Amino acid sequence: xxxxxxxxxxxxxxxxxxxxYRAMSSGVGSxxxxxxxxxxxxxxxxDVVAGTAVLSWSRTGGTWVAALFTLCIFSFLYKDNPFYKFxxxxxxxxxxxxWMVVGLWSVIIPNLLGKIFPAWVQSWAMPxxxxxxEQGWFWNIIPLVLGVMLLWRLAPKGGWIAxxxxxxxxxxxxxxRLVGFMQADFLSQIRNSILPLVVTIDGTFDFWxxxxxGLMLVGILTCLVYFFFSxxxxxxxxxxxxxxxxxxxxxxxxxxxxxxMGRIALLAQRLEFLFDDWLWLIDPAGKRIGF
Amino acid sequence: MIDxxxxxxxxxxxxxxxxxxxxxxxxxxxxxxxxPEKPTGLAKAVFKEIENLDEGDRVLLAWDFEPATEGELGPxxxxxxxxxxxxxxxxxxxxxxxxxxxxxxxxxxxxxEKDFPDLVYGQDYVNLGYKSGYExxxxxxxxxxxxxxxxDARGTNIDQIPMCQDVESVQDMxxxxxxxxxxxxxxxxxxxxxxxxxxxxxxxxGCTGVQSPLLYPYIPEQLPGLLxxxxxxxxxxxxxxKKYGGLEPDPIYQEGIRRMGPQLVAHVLxxxxxxxxxxxxxMQRARGERT
Numbered sequence: 001x002x003x004x005x006x007x008x009x010x011x012x013x014x015x016x017x018x019x020x021y022r023a024m025s026s027g028v029g030s031x032x033x034x035x036x037x038x039x040x041x042x043x044x045x046x047d048v049v050a051g052t053a054v055l056s057w058s059r060t061g062g063t064w065v066a067a068l069f070t071l072c073i074f075s076f077l078y079k080d081n082p083f084y085k086f087x088x089x090x091x092x093x094x095x096x097x098x099w100m101v102v103g104l105w106s107v108i109i110p111n112l113l114g115k116i117f118p119a120w121v122q123s124w125a126m127p128x129x130x131x132x133x134e135q136g137w138f139w140n141i142i143p144l145v146l147g148v149m150l151l152w153r154l155a156p157k158g159g160w161i162a163x164x165x166x167x168x169x170x171x172x173x174x175x176x177r178l179v180g181f182m183q184a185d186f187l188s189q190i191r192n193s194i195l196p197l198v199v200t201i202d203g204t205f206d207f208w209x210x211x212x213x214g215l216m217l218v219g220i221l222t223c224l225v226y227f228f229f230s231x232x233x234x235x236x237x238x239x240x241x242x243x244x245x246x247x248x249x250x251x252x253x254x255x256x257x258x259x260x261m262g263r264i265a266l267l268a269q270r271l272e273f274l275f276d277d278w279l280w281l282i283d284p285a286g287k288r289i290g291f
Numbered sequence: 292m293i294d295x296x297x298x299x300x301x302x303x304x305x306x307x308x309x310x311x312x313x314x315x316x317x318x319x320x321x322x323x324x325x326x327p328e329k330p331t332g333l334a335k336a337v338f339k340e341i342e343n344l345d346e347g348d349r350v351l352l353a354w355d356f357e358p359a360t361e362g363e364l365g366p367x368x369x370x371x372x373x374x375x376x377x378x379x380x381x382x383x384x385x386x387x388x389x390x391x392x393x394x395x396x397x398x399x400x401x402x403x404e405k406d407f408p409d410l411v412y413g414q415d416y417v418n419l420g421y422k423s424g425y426e427x428x429x430x431x432x433x434x435x436x437x438x439x440x441x442x443d444a445r446g447t448n449i450d451q452i453p454m455c456q457d458v459e460s461v462q463d464m465x466x467x468x469x470x471x472x473x474x475x476x477x478x479x480x481x482x483x484x485x486x487x488x489x490x491x492x493x494x495x496x497g498c499t500g501v502q503s504p505l506l507y508p509y510i511p512e513q514l515p516g517l518l519x520x521x522x523x524x525x526x527x528x529x530x531x532x533k534k535y536g537g538l539e540p541d542p543i544y545q546e547g548i549r550r551m552g553p554q555l556v557a558h559v560l561x562x563x564x565x566x567x568x569x570x571x572x573x574m575q576r577a578r579g580e581r582t
Contacts (some may be wrong), residue, residue, distance in 0.1 A: 039406070077309045102389040107423045110441055128447040180482035184513065188486055192512045255450060255504040258520060260561055262363055262500030262555060265521040266318050268553040269362025275320055284323060284549055285542045 022279060026291070029067065029278050031059035045290035067278040070270055112147070115140045193220055219247045296428040300571050308564065315560040316553040324552035334526035337495045337516035338374075340466060346379040348465040349458065354398065354481060360499050361473030365449040366547035367497035367524035370395065370471045370531045372402040373544055375468075377535045382416040383464070385440075387428055387475045392421050392444060401543070413452045420444030426479040433461045433484050433492075473521050477506055482512050489513075497523060524549045 022028040034043040034053040043053030072087035110129070114121040119131035146165040153162035197211040225237060226244030233241045252289065275281040280288060330338070339483040370388065375382050379411045382403075384395045395418050403416055410416055422439050430440045434457055440449055449455045451536035459555065461467070471477035477496040485494045493515065498506055502519035509579055510517060518527050532540045542549075 037408075039400075039404070041400070078306060099389055102421065103423055108390075111422075111439065114441065126446050128442045128444060128445075128451070130448055130450075132443075176426060176483075178427065180479075180486075184482040184486040184509070188513055189508060192508070214540050251504065255501075258500035258503045260500075260558070261520045261522060262360075264316060264554055264557045265500070265550055266362040267312070267557075268320060268521075268550045269365070271313075271317050271320050271553075272550075275317075282321060282323060285303070 026280055027265060028280050030062045031056050031063055031277075033059065042287070044286075045288040047290075049290045063277055067274055074270075075194060085274060112144060116144065193217070218243070221248050297571065297574055299398045300567060302573070309559060311564075312557060316557045318555050319552040320356075320554075323549070324556070325548060325560070326551060328525045328548055328551065330526040330530050332568075333510070333517050333519070334523055334530060336511070337527055338530040340348055340495045340516055341371075341374050341378060342466075344380050344465060345376050346541055347460060348378075348380045349454075350375055350380045350382055351461060351464040351467045352382055352384045352395075352398075352571055353467060353471075354384060354386045354394045355388050355476040356394055356470055356472030356499075357388050357395075361394065362550070363499050363521050364470050364497060365394075365397075365525070366521065366550065367396055367527060368520050369402060369544060369546065370524065370528045371405075371468050371470065372398045373535065374531050376403060376407045376410065377531075380465075381414075382418065383419060383454075383458075385419040386421045387425060388473070389421055389423070392418070395444075396419070406541070406544050407504075413447070414454055417452055417454055418444040425475045426483050429461075429475070430478055430481040433488065438461050460492040462488055464492070467492065469494060469496040469498075471496060471498045471502060473499075473502075476502065477514070478502070481509050482504070485513050497527070506567065513547045521547055521550050521554060 019028070026091075032048045032053040033040050033056040035041075040056075042059070047053040068085050069090070072083040075081055076084040109121060109125055114126060114129050115134065115137050118129055122129040122131045124228050136272040146168065149161050150165045150171075151162075153159045193216070195213040195216065197210060197214050198243055199206040199213065222240050222244035224244075226233075226241040228246065231237050272282075272284075278285065283289070331399060341350075352375070356368070359384055372382075384399070399416070399418060401552060403410055404410060414579075419440050420443065424431075426437070427441060432440070433517075436455075437449060442448055443455075457463075467480060467484065469477040469480045475496075477498050480494055480496070486490045492520055495516035496506065496514060497518035498520075503519035505515070505525075506514060506517055506519075518524055528545060528547045536544060
């Protein structure tokens with residue numbers, strides 16, 4: 001038997017044995033529910049002991065599926081394998097289907113069909129919708145036509161028709177984003193950078209705020225010099241550009257630190273789920289007190 | 292001895308590092324290690340913005356995150372909801388991400404309905420759900436809410452919901468709370484809501500670690516307060532729990548503080564790995580094994 005096969009087999013046997021032991025000795029992965037004011041809510045251990053809660057097979061199944069999929073994804077850290085591929089494919093398939101269904105029910109039905117044929121949509125899909133057409137409802141025919149044109153690319157002939165709405169989408173998106181960035185990231189940032197270098201509060205010199213503003217000004221100027229390529233980075237310009245590089249490196253370091261923190265938080269949440277909801281090794285929220 | 296260590300570290304399989312990271316995150320979770328948190332200026336600024344609201348003020352809660360970032364953003368969403376409920380403000384939930392409605396449901400069922408049963412749907416809080424269109428949605432609702440939201444997430448006509456009747460646009464909100472995991476998120480709310488209407492729209496946010504460095508330039512003019520990653524969530528939780536948590540705060544309101552335990556141990560490991568990696572690198576150069 002190959003070394004890797006042996007390691008995998010051992011891991012699976014040990015993991016399976018541990019799970020079987022936990023399942024028999026306690027109720028790992030079981031979710032109990034109780035009805036409060038007509039709404040089904042997750043129950044606590046004391047409610048189960050009191051007999052007011054029942055085992056929810058659907059939620060229990062969901063917990064086990066989530067746990068096993070988490071392990072399938074984690075298995076990629078060892079190496080690429082069929083379990084990982086299976087989990088990855090399921091995620092992609094489910095996401096695509098979910099986006100389609102959500103798009104239909106949150107956009108196409110309420111914002112398109114609901115505006116053009118409100119009475120019809122109200123009769124079968126959205127009882128809360130007003131059956132009367134709004135003023136200027138006919139403008140919604142334009143996105144309907146553009147939508148049909150966009151789907152034309154699926155037809156065997158006339159694929160070019162889809163390019164027109166696509167061009168409109170690209171043009172409007174570029175326009176909207178251009179204005180947004182000009183206002184928020186260019187003009188406003190220039191205004192926000194104009195700060196006093198000597199700050200006084202009630203006539204007293206505020207050293208730390210003054211230093212903060214000074215450092216920011218130096219950072220802006222030196223980074224701008226670094227990205228100014230029309231002059232060779234030699235002599236004074238080279239030295240100033242070097243200071244700019246230091247600022248940039250510190251920024252990248254801070255960004256890396258934040259990214260690490262984010263990724264560790266995600267891992268911590270997954271492990272918390274495995275240890276708490278699935279394996280019942282910990283109970284930080286006190287959900288199982290009484291079991 | 293040094294040579295043996297050098298040879299081991301030089302050829303170390305990356306999977307040992309994965310195992311070390313797993314242990315450094317898993318063990319603090321199993322032993323529920325916690326460390327004291329001291330709120331910093333940005334967390335205090337977010338807290339102050341919400342504290343300044345009066346009973347009945349309108350707050351837009353933009354839940355622009357999904358399960359992939361729930362580990363980082365879930366705790367701050369929970370703390371925001373608790374703070375808003377305690378302040379008795381009117382809460383308008385919406386999301387620009389297709390999976391966002393599940394996050395809203397979780398907040399409503401897990402916090403609002405569970406711990407604040409006196410709050411009435413439609414009078415104290417409303418779920419406007421998800422709308423497709425990315426920043427286009429913000430662009431529309433900043434001047435005309437009904438242009439996109441004809442019904443709430445339950446299909447009720449928006450004109451029949453008491454707390455929506457006198458709301459024309461997002462400009463009628465007293466504060467926007469953005470919890471942002473990806474695009475579209477806080478950046479787009481700042482670009483298309485807060486920046487063009489600086490006198491009418493105020494926004495504070497909580498975001499992932501990856502997004503934080505991109506949002507810092509907006510502080511404090513365009514974005515008065517920001518909770519960066521799980522650290523920001525823990526600091527804000529500390530402030531909210533201290534004022535509103537009571538003598539024995541519910542553990543669900545301390546998730547962020549709990550997740551800082553594994554953070555600390557994992558960060559120490561990261562620092563050690565970076566130092567060791569650099570020592571090996573310089574040793575390789577000194578021995579002429581690397582140019």
